[in-house]
Amino acid sequence: MTQYxxxxxxxxxxxxxxxxNISKMNKNICLILVSLFWFGCEEAFLGEDAPNSPTNNFEIxxxxxxxxxxxxxxxxxxxxxxYQTYRPQVTDELSNEELWEVMTTMVEHLDxxxxxxxxxxxxxKSGYTLNAQSIAExxxxxxxxRYLENINEVKSEDELWYGNxxxxxxxxxxxxxxxxxxxxxxxxxxxxxxxxxxxxLDIRQNTxxxxxxxxxxxxxxxxxxxxxxxxxxxxxRGYNDFDEKKIYHTQFDSNNTYNKPVIVLTDRRTxxxxxxxxxxxxxxxxxxxIGDTTAGDFSTVSNMRFLPNGWRYVYSIQxxxxxxxxxxxxxxxxxxxxxxxxxxxxxxxxxxxxEKAMDYLYSEYGVE
Amino acid sequence: xxxxxxxxxxxxxxxxxLQAQNGVNHAVKSLKVSAGYQNNYLNDAILSPLNQQGNGMxxxxxxRRTAKNILGISIAYGAGELNSNETNRFTNxxxxxxxxxxxxxxxxxxxxxxxxxxxxxxxxRAFFVEWNDxxxxxxxxxxxxxxxxxxxxxxxPKHSIQTSLGIPVAQFLGRPPYNGIDEFIIExxxxxxxxxxxxxxxxxGQYLGLDWNVTYTFQISPRLAWNIDYSLFLQKVxxxxxxxxxxxxxxxxxxxxx
Numbered sequence: 001m002t003q004y005x006x007x008x009x010x011x012x013x014x015x016x017x018x019x020x021n022i023s024k025m026n027k028n029i030c031l032i033l034v035s036l037f038w039f040g041c042e043e044a045f046l047g048e049d050a051p052n053s054p055t056n057n058f059e060i061x062x063x064x065x066x067x068x069x070x071x072x073x074x075x076x077x078x079x080x081x082x083y084q085t086y087r088p089q090v091t092d093e094l095s096n097e098e099l100w101e102v103m104t105t106m107v108e109h110l111d112x113x114x115x116x117x118x119x120x121x122x123x124x125k126s127g128y129t130l131n132a133q134s135i136a137e138x139x140x141x142x143x144x145x146r147y148l149e150n151i152n153e154v155k156s157e158d159e160l161w162y163g164n165x166x167x168x169x170x171x172x173x174x175x176x177x178x179x180x181x182x183x184x185x186x187x188x189x190x191x192x193x194x195x196x197x198x199x200x201l202d203i204r205q206n207t208x209x210x211x212x213x214x215x216x217x218x219x220x221x222x223x224x225x226x227x228x229x230x231x232x233x234x235x236x237r238g239y240n241d242f243d244e245k246k247i248y249h250t251q252f253d254s255n256n257t258y259n260k261p262v263i264v265l266t267d268r269r270t271x272x273x274x275x276x277x278x279x280x281x282x283x284x285x286x287x288x289x290i291g292d293t294t295a296g297d298f299s300t301v302s303n304m305r306f307l308p309n310g311w312r313y314v315y316s317i318q319x320x321x322x323x324x325x326x327x328x329x330x331x332x333x334x335x336x337x338x339x340x341x342x343x344x345x346x347x348x349x350x351x352x353x354x355e356k357a358m359d360y361l362y363s364e365y366g367v368e
Numbered sequence: 369x370x371x372x373x374x375x376x377x378x379x380x381x382x383x384x385x386l387q388a389q390n391g392v393n394h395a396v397k398s399l400k401v402s403a404g405y406q407n408n409y410l411n412d413a414i415l416s417p418l419n420q421q422g423n424g425m426x427x428x429x430x431x432r433r434t435a436k437n438i439l440g441i442s443i444a445y446g447a448g449e450l451n452s453n454e455t456n457r458f459t460n461x462x463x464x465x466x467x468x469x470x471x472x473x474x475x476x477x478x479x480x481x482x483x484x485x486x487x488x489x490x491x492x493r494a495f496f497v498e499w500n501d502x503x504x505x506x507x508x509x510x511x512x513x514x515x516x517x518x519x520x521x522x523x524x525p526k527h528s529i530q531t532s533l534g535i536p537v538a539q540f541l542g543r544p545p546y547n548g549i550d551e552f553i554i555e556x557x558x559x560x561x562x563x564x565x566x567x568x569x570x571x572x573g574q575y576l577g578l579d580w581n582v583t584y585t586f587q588i589s590p591r592l593a594w595n596i597d598y599s600l601f602l603q604k605v606x607x608x609x610x611x612x613x614x615x616x617x618x619x620x621x622x623x624x625x626x
Contacts, residue, residue: 042409042421045602045614049419052454060417068547120457211554233550237608246551303548304504306416310455317547 052308054094058087061103061313064305069315070234070242071299074327075110079239082106096309100124110315111330113271114297117313131295134268137341138204139351140174147354148172154189156181158209162189164196165358170367171196175217178209178273183216187256190220197367198261200357201281204291208272211300218280219251221258226250226283229276233300233318242319250280261365262287263357266335271295276320278333289333290360291353292340296332395435397626402428402597404619406446408462413609414544415497415506416452420460424448426617438472438485438518446617450497460504462497464615472518483520488513489534494542494564495603495613506548508603508611509564510575512539526587534579540567541575543605570605578602585623593623 050056062083072079086106090099096119104124107115111127118124125131144151151163159176171193193199201221227249232242264281266289275294281287299316306312321327339356361367403425410420426446433439446464472487491514498505518532542564545553556562581599588594597619605611 042614046409046411046419046612049453050417064417070547231551233545233547235546235550243545243550300549300554303415303506304499306418306452306458306504308418308452308454310457312458317549318551 206274214277266291294332400623402621418452420450422450509542541570542567
């Protein structure tokens with residue numbers, strides 16, 4: 001390739017008319033300059049590529065977490081100790097499957113489902129066993145067939161539908177994620193629910209999304225402006241290097257708010273922006289959380305990270321703190337009333353979380 | 369940003385004043401349009417530990433007003449893809465936008481076939497790279513002053529070669545935060561320009577750049593010329609997350625004398 005262009009550049013310069021007043025020396029200078037800058041200098045400038053070996057992939061992976069992961073202190077993780085444990089298991093003779101096993105076992109200690117590893121076909125999330133198990137403990141079909149009526153889906157939003165609880169003056173709203181084009185659609189839904197006695201707000205299996213979306217939806221249930229949490233992003237090599245606290249408050253619009261009883265249903269797969277949504281809701285006196293403890297993964301996920309072997313991964317880069325300085329990372333939102341479905345309750349056609357919500361509304365608020 | 373606007377305003381006014389002092393009546397105005405094939409080499413520790421390389425088209429428009437001195441405005445836009453050498457799974461898209469305003473003063477010279485100009489340029493450069501619909505992204509933006517020298521050699525009445533070298537001296541540098549994302553980016557994710565142009569003054573050691581260009585021009589007619597360009601652009605940011613980019617662009621274009 002270089003030779004091909006080299007010859008052609010030379011031919012090009014030599015083909016100039018002989019009456020050009022350019023000396024042979026000048027031609028040579030031109031030739032050298034063009035050749036020098038055209039070819040081969042990128043490696044000298046960029047440096048050598050990172051080697052694709054199991055040991056180097058492991059080292060990049062471990063060091064990247066070491067320098068950027070935000071929750072070692074909050075989750076009480078001794079990352080150096082994990083290096084001492086797992087690094088000796090990695091040699092350049094390791095197969096991809098064996099390296100996968102070592103790396104996923106190491107980050108399983110983080111118990112943080114915002115830490116994920118992908119190899120192109122397999123997908124691993126740290127501490128995701130209970131979250132995955134909860135998928136079978138929720139059935140939208142069961143809700144629709146047994147408990148709800150007059151269901152409407154809001155097409156502009158991602159997994160947002162609403163209706164009524166059968167034979168009761170109770171509104172029902174399902175939010176499967178915190179993504180969509182127009183979260184202010186919630187104001188219209190609240191107006192539709194104006195004459196209901198209560199609302200069941202179901203965020204089970206909510207996979208998260210945009211924290212701003214969570215804040216806007218929560219505004220529709222707000223009873224005022226409350227300080228709810230602060231966010232800091234890791235910004236240095238030290239495990240305690242974080243940028244300035246950004247403090248968040250609930251939003252409030254007295255003309256567009258529902259302040260009758262609200263029951264919010266949660267499970268282990270209610271995560272991330274879904275949990276941020278709960279941080280807002282739990283600041284309001286008329287909201288009660290019923291169900292299972294949430295995932296306990298609040299941080300924004302990092303940009304996708306890349307390894308020489310083609311694997312990619314993400315991790316947490318922030319810490320969320322309550323106004324009292326406590327963190328719910330690794331803990332989750334503990335419900336006011338704990339109840340959870342099992343595979344068998346769902347298979348037997350009962351959503352006992354939904355039924356508990358009805359019982360609670362009757363016993364606490366007299367809503368039949 | 370305010371400082372950047374003040375610099376620009378000062379630069380434009382100074383350039384206009386100096387142009388007026390040097391006899392605008394004899395000015396030649398030209399408009400050049402060009403298209404090139406940009407070869408990019410990138411190592412950006414914010415984006416990936418892997419070297420990236422790839423290419424794409426680059427299009428440019430340059431307006432120049434040449435009397436004794438030269439006043440020029442240029443815009444270039446490039447887009448394409450970058451791949452790592454190790455795997456083809458990580459194909460990134462990039463955007464490269466450059467806007468420049470230059471004023472070059474002719475240096476007295478005994479040789480009539482050679483012109484030498486030196487001066488300054490105010491440049492805004494933005495390079496944005498992303499993977500899979502923003503699952504990963506990084507950027508480098510610079511705004512500021514560069515010193516520039518330009519040598520023009522007339523080989524024959526219709527043939528000339530011009531080469532220029534620009535070196536940035538005072539730049540506002542915009543780079544992602546330590547972890548690639550922070551609350552500022554999250555809150556302003558719908559305003560990418562606001563994010564990218566949020567720069568801080570960089571020291572000469574922190575940011576290094578070099579912009580070298582060589583152009584061969586064939587004057588087809590008094591109003592029309594054909595150009596072949598080759599440009600080399602180097603950019604280096606030192607710090608916790610180093611960034612290096614080399615861009616080599618062969619291009620061709622047409623210059624219209626207005």
